[in-house]
Amino acid sequence: MGRSALVLIAGLADGLFGADQLEGNDMSAITEGREAVRTFVDHEHQELKTAVEWVHEVTEGMSRLPVDQRSESLRRVLHWVDVDLKPHMAWEESWLFPNIDDRAMPHWATGLVRFDHRQIAAQAERLRGHCTYGNPIPSSDISRLVVDLAGFEALMRAHIEREERFVLPLLEPEGDRWTPEWRD
Ligand SMILES: [Fe+2]
Numbered sequence: 001m002g003r004s005a006l007v008l009i010a011g012l013a014d015g016l017f018g019a020d021q022l023e024g025n026d027m028s029a030i031t032e033g034r035e036a037v038r039t040f041v042d043h044e045h046q047e048l049k050t051a052v053e054w055v056h057e058v059t060e061g062m063s064r065l066p067v068d069q070r071s072e073s074l075r076r077v078l079h080w081v082d083v084d085l086k087p088h089m090a091w092e093e094s095w096l097f098p099n100i101d102d103r104a105m106p107h108w109a110t111g112l113v114r115f116d117h118r119q120i121a122a123q124a125e126r127l128r129g130h131c132t133y134g135n136p137i138p139s140s141d142i143s144r145l146v147v148d149l150a151g152f153e154a155l156m157r158a159h160i161e162r163e164e165r166f167v168l169p170l171l172e173p174e175g176d177r178w179t180p181e182w183r184d
Pocket residue numbers: 088089092113117159163
């Protein structure tokens with residue numbers, strides 16, 4: 001996520017949450033702000049889903065790679081974690097979730113996905129442990145690495161779905177938050 005995009009979204013929606021007393025033009029500005037945030041997060045999540053599919057392919061192909069290419073393949077995944085995934089999670093924790101918390105009670109939804117972030121970060125560090133010191137990844141380590149990559153992928157898939165099912169609906173006006181399947 002680019003910094004300018006973060007500034008743009010923060011500016012569009014700054015102060016737009018929790019302003020339910022407003023009317024007319026103010027309300028339409030709030031709606032536009034919420035929609036802009038929602039569109040932005042949806043776009044980010046589409047990119048995350050594409051990357052998760054790529055991680056899946058990396059996982060499937062890892063055991064067939066020559067020894068000298070395994071570390072490089074894993075490092076590309078970790079580079080994506082550092083450059084794209086972590087900034088996305090940091091933005092959610094520093095801006096999106098606090099804004100949602102300010103207007104939605106209780107805070108269980110953001111609490112759940114914050115916990116997901118801890119698990120994802122821990123699993124990424126577990127992956128980083130496979131390529132410490134730049135050494136080649138030996139065949140004896142491959143099955144453990146593949147399990148850790150698959151675990152990372154599963155955490156990411158579950159997390160994205162949890163955010164989309166339980167957190168992003170909180171950006172909608174109260175009556176439109178939950179699709180019928182989640183109202184009961
Ligand atoms: Fe997240």
